[in-house]
Amino acid sequence: MITIPDNIDSKYRFVILSALRARQIQAGSMPMIKEPRHKSTQIAQKEILNGLVKFRIPDRDNNSNEEEKQEE
Numbered sequence: 001m002i003t004i005p006d007n008i009d010s011k012y013r014f015v016i017l018s019a020l021r022a023r024q025i026q027a028g029s030m031p032m033i034k035e036p037r038h039k040s041t042q043i044a045q046k047e048i049l050n051g052l053v054k055f056r057i058p059d060r061d062n063n064s065n066e067e068e069k070q071e072e
Contacts, residue, residue, distance in 0.1 A: 005049060009057070018044045021053055 008014050021044035025031055031043045032052040047053050 002045065002049070005051070007051075008048075013057075014045075014048065017048055017053065017055055021047060 002014075004011055004014050008017070018041060022040040025040040025043060031040075032047050033043065033050065035043050035046060037043065044053075
């Protein structure tokens with residue numbers, strides 16, 4: 001069983017991040033770790049668990065303020 005890192009707030013976000021990274025690997029992006037397994041999903045999960053994948057979770061408050069500023 002995989003233990004989700006502290007910087008990821010839910011198991012659903014972990015799955016989404018893993019899927020997005022796996023798609024990048026399948027599209028030709030080079031994996032950041034050398035793994036004997038060839039499944040892109042497992043490689044993506046290990047990269048996230050090792051902290052190699054950088055991501056940003058947008059704040060709802062910041063996005064709404066930016067939209068209001070653009071409307072003016």
